[in-house]
Amino acid sequence: MGEVKRISLTEEMSLAAISRVCAHSAAFKAEYGYSPRAFVLTFGCQQNVADSEKLSGMALQMGYEITNTPEQADLILVNTCAIREHAEKRALSIVGQYKHLKEKKRDLIIGVCGCMVVQEHRREQLKKSYPYVDFVLGTSVLHRLPELLCRKLAEKRRIFGSEEEYAIAEEVPILRESHYRAWVSIMYGCNNFCSYCIVPYVRGRERSRAPQDVINEVRDLVARGYKDITLLGQNVNSYGKGENHGVDFAELLERLDQIEGDFVLRFMTSHPKDANRRLVDVMASGKHIAHHFHLPLQSGSDAILAAMNRHYDRAAYLSILDYMREKMPDIAVTSDIIVAFPGETEADFEDTLSMLRRARFDMIYSFIYSPRKGTPAAEMENQIPKEVASKRFDRLLALQEELSLESNAPLLHTEQRILCDGPSKTDAGMLSGRNGQNKIVFFEDDGTPAGEWVNVKIDRVAPFALYGKKI
Numbered sequence: 001m002g003e004v005k006r007i008s009l010t011e012e013m014s015l016a017a018i019s020r021v022c023a024h025s026a027a028f029k030a031e032y033g034y035s036p037r038a039f040v041l042t043f044g045c046q047q048n049v050a051d052s053e054k055l056s057g058m059a060l061q062m063g064y065e066i067t068n069t070p071e072q073a074d075l076i077l078v079n080t081c082a083i084r085e086h087a088e089k090r091a092l093s094i095v096g097q098y099k100h101l102k103e104k105k106r107d108l109i110i111g112v113c114g115c116m117v118v119q120e121h122r123r124e125q126l127k128k129s130y131p132y133v134d135f136v137l138g139t140s141v142l143h144r145l146p147e148l149l150c151r152k153l154a155e156k157r158r159i160f161g162s163e164e165e166y167a168i169a170e171e172v173p174i175l176r177e178s179h180y181r182a183w184v185s186i187m188y189g190c191n192n193f194c195s196y197c198i199v200p201y202v203r204g205r206e207r208s209r210a211p212q213d214v215i216n217e218v219r220d221l222v223a224r225g226y227k228d229i230t231l232l233g234q235n236v237n238s239y240g241k242g243e244n245h246g247v248d249f250a251e252l253l254e255r256l257d258q259i260e261g262d263f264v265l266r267f268m269t270s271h272p273k274d275a276n277r278r279l280v281d282v283m284a285s286g287k288h289i290a291h292h293f294h295l296p297l298q299s300g301s302d303a304i305l306a307a308m309n310r311h312y313d314r315a316a317y318l319s320i321l322d323y324m325r326e327k328m329p330d331i332a333v334t335s336d337i338i339v340a341f342p343g344e345t346e347a348d349f350e351d352t353l354s355m356l357r358r359a360r361f362d363m364i365y366s367f368i369y370s371p372r373k374g375t376p377a378a379e380m381e382n383q384i385p386k387e388v389a390s391k392r393f394d395r396l397l398a399l400q401e402e403l404s405l406e407s408n409a410p411l412l413h414t415e416q417r418i419l420c421d422g423p424s425k426t427d428a429g430m431l432s433g434r435n436g437q438n439k440i441v442f443f444e445d446d447g448t449p450a451g452e453w454v455n456v457k458i459d460r461v462a463p464f465a466l467y468g469k470k471i
């Protein structure tokens, strides 16, 4: 894969498109007295959040202002997710609601982007049943937004192309939502083809950015005052595989850790089959690397793991987990679990529960299996009935709640260094923030601004949060 094409937004074609759209924005402003506005709505994972920051960045570069209200927008971009049926339904229903906006404002442009529209059946559905959608833009061609918008403004035709271009686009402008937490994509795509998962079909094959591009971006973020930087990839720890620069994920992390400054480095998501001891050693000896590992287990049953095509078993998972805990006793480990994969028996599910007790995750994200068109698992026999699935799901959550509380208990009366996120969304009068282990901490609002470090003495622990007082 040393062959992956590297392109940049400063290439001639994009520049021409950007300046044409800019001219359109200027004409718009001359006519209406304000710049055209773009609204970007994001579904799905952090990768999509990061992609949306690029969509906004490009819109800004083309003379748009960014708005939080779709009613005000002249350009709406919905960045979709396809991971479960629910995510697709929500995106489609929101797009459906924009029909009346288009009726009110005929020049409104609506684009549907991201993972969902890489699937042919969804593209067809949008084309046929959502006539007010102007264009679709797949995950690997997001950086083509200027050209697409330029065409759309000139031709007025709907654009439903299916071209994907699995390149690495550098120099795409990013409009970051936060001034202290930043997402940095380091690799794209996935080669694993877990039998339930749509990602490899909608994100293409794995490809990694050049190490120097990543290092430069992180160094620049630190210099601009960013304090919490998360490296992103579908499988961050497959970073560098198949590339000819010879830098693997552990090595990249080690190099990034040498950057001077007061910041924390995180990464998401790792695949257990590529989580090796060297990576753990680099984390343990790092100055900036958070002691938090998100390591999706998916199931505690070896038979189900094999059917999922995960390439590890319970023993292998526990071996790397135990090593992490040995090297970093304060590490927080979180995981993803899928309940009711086709063929999951009661005994398989019990294996998942027993694995949770043994692994003692700090937190899990759990999902009921959702069949995805075109994946092998969707064709498997023994799909599990909804009622069985939701009972298992509830049992899983109940157990994890107990375990999460147990994992937080030792933190009572400790001092935690927190990066403040500002006022809590749920508790009036409280601020919230996160510690190195990514645990959420609430403390009394004393006006500390978002983006500042604070030390908090913990006086109460709950399963999914810690509470305390600033010291």
Ligand code: SAH
Pocket: 083, 084, 196, 197, 198, 199, 233, 234, 235, 269, 270, 271, 296, 298, 336, 337, 338, 367, 368, 369, 370, 371, 372
């Ligand atoms: N690349 C990451 C994340 C993939 S998506 C990884 O490999 O771990 C995030 C989570 O969604 C997965 O870990 C999995 O638990 C869940 N997921 C993926 N496909 C799913 C499906 N078809 N049904 C239910 N959950 C799914």
Ligand code: SF4
Pocket: 190, 191, 192, 193, 194, 197, 198, 199, 200, 234, 235, 271
């Ligand atoms: Fe999906 Fe598996 Fe790839 Fe994760 S590793 S994105 S679960 S196919």
Ligand code: F3S
Pocket: 043, 044, 045, 046, 047, 048, 080, 081, 082, 083, 115, 198, 199, 202, 203
């Ligand atoms: Fe969803 Fe695509 Fe992420 S399918 S989970 S937005 S990679």
